[in-house]
Amino acid sequence: MKIYLNGKYVTDHQAALEYNDRGFLLSDGIFETMRSYEGQIFGFEDHYERFNQSAHYLGIPLTPTFHEFKEIIDQLLKENELDKKDASFRVTLTRGTGPRGLIPPENVNPTLMMTAFPFESTIPKPARVMISSIRRNEFSPLSNIKSLCYLDNVIARRDANKKGLDDCIFLNTKGNVACATAANIFMVVDKGIVTPKIEEGILPGITRKMIINLCKSNNISIFEETITENELLRAKEIFFTNRLIEIQPVVQINSILINEGEVGEMVLWLQKFYQKLHVSL
């Protein structure tokens, strides 16, 4: 397996991070997870824009331009013989090495790493989930950024898995619905489809954005709003979205069945239309 690390394509055995990388010591960095279909990166402009904005907010220089960035990914796919296949890849950017303590070095020399994997599209199985006792912190700007600060999500997923469940749903600290451990959430109600607004402390997901646009261009009413826990539990259908699972139906929350435990019609329709987006690449 070949990895891109700071300008070089190296094998996974050669790829070495420095002991004092602030990504490792302080979660001082960001990442993106993307997919490509036969070498074509899906939604690359949106991913690059979010990544660039997050880097800018954190003050981490993102040296490659849009086109250079895309060239690196194209080359990485080639190096791994994934340019004719479907792949997923992760881009990680950190503030690089630094001295002891929180304060960044004056001259930041960022770490940029990319890894790629073969990825077969499968229809995700219906999820049975719980409401997590951990809350999403809408008072932190990181709630809107795909940062390396991911341990809450790791713990919450583990706790759900321990109970035999697939995932969990975070409420924010006000008790409103936020997201899953690595996905946005949508619900289908009488008036249309509803997803929490960004201000509730959620990641502005790229797949979330595509679903919103898909609904708008097909005259399906879609709302970005506050969702209470009670509203969610009374929804007709619920689904998660992210780059890898795409659209995953949720059929159970705690002991409550959603849509009588069956995958709903709206989810099936969305899955079908979403599929066409990347087939048409």
Place this chain on the structure above:
Amino acid sequence: MKIYLNGKYVTDHQAALEYNDRGFLLSDGIFETMRSYEGQIFGFEDHYERFNQSAHYLGIPLTPTFHEFKEIIDQLLKENELDKKDASFRVTLTRGTGPRGLIPPENVNPTLMMTAFPFESTIPKPARVMISSIRRNEFSPLSNIKSLCYLDNVIARRDANKKGLDDCIFLNTKGNVACATAANIFMVVDKGIVTPKIEEGILPGITRKMIINLCKSNNISIFEETITENELLRAKEIFFTNRLIEIQPVVQINSILINEGEVGEMVLWLQKFYQKLHVSL
């Protein structure tokens, strides 16, 4: 500089982390910052206990026993010729490498790293701080754990520094006083000394514990309680504590001077008595 990494003492140039260490990818790990005086580790039992408990909670195996752990540190100090000097050191434990995604590998092979630095004790300068707009998430178990998830603290410190201030104070999501970016907080009021209780979402600091014990053994009234923002701003004295700064007076919050901008008597008394604790090692 010599570093301990997974059983070996290597130079900082040799020390290499794997590209897929979950500490780097997902902040899936913990750390401790400790100090030694002429080779004697200060409060080692407390640090080890907290580290061990956190590792256990996260399900990361901490292989070295109490005595083996101490031997590693002793050897690291020797390797760096710090066994006769004063030093600070950091211990980092991660869940090691893993496949893509949140779910840990079945067989965890943790990463244990220790770094040591010369450290001269200085009396910290009085701090001028602000209340951060970022809130401490008391709904996350990580608020009580010294985890690698530290980016909120990095951003908050940066934002305070940009305004020419030394640090900031986090309220929790309920609006009660929590802590600083890398320190616990105490205030002096008429009835005695007050520090936020653990349930407010704070790290159970080792220095915090020592201050509480120091007060108790000297008949100074000390309380672990909820502190509102207004109560804090009306305090007679305020101070931060952590392993490195030990006891740092806070003389200004936003535009409000604390103790007329002067270091208070209680802080001076505590600094003097605290000093005796490590001189007597």
